[in-house]
Amino acid sequence: MKWENNREGIILISVLVFFLSFILWHADVIANRMMYHESQFYLDTIRSSLEIEEIVLNHFRESEEPLFLYTHKSWVTASKDADKLYLFVDGAISIDNVYDIIDDGSYKLN
Numbered sequence: 001m002k003w004e005n006n007r008e009g010i011i012l013i014s015v016l017v018f019f020l021s022f023i024l025w026h027a028d029v030i031a032n033r034m035m036y037h038e039s040q041f042y043l044d045t046i047r048s049s050l051e052i053e054e055i056v057l058n059h060f061r062e063s064e065e066p067l068f069l070y071t072h073k074s075w076v077t078a079s080k081d082a083d084k085l086y087l088f089v090d091g092a093i094s095i096d097n098v099y100d101i102i103d104d105g106s107y108k109l110n
Helices: 002-062
Strands: 067-071 074-080 084-091 095-101 107-109
Touching: 002 067, 002 074, 002 084, 002 095
Parallel strands: none
Antiparallel strands: 067 074, 074 084, 084 095, 095 107
């Protein structure tokens, strides 16, 4: 009779340990997938930001006119005076940069 009570307890504990292990494993899988998707979103944001900066800098290498456009789900406003280039991006990406214009026509971020 004693062995029967212990056997049922051992089976119950084994099932509970298995269930807890499964839940912990599943939580770890979900956490890893979330971290992966967050890092992909972060990398896409960086890539889009660099593309916007490249568009603006290429525009001002060819023209002196201010730039107003909508790209990458963001409004881009850029203007240039004698020694500075101003870039403001609002929307999915936020950028507020000022570049110094170097004598050779290149730009240096302040």
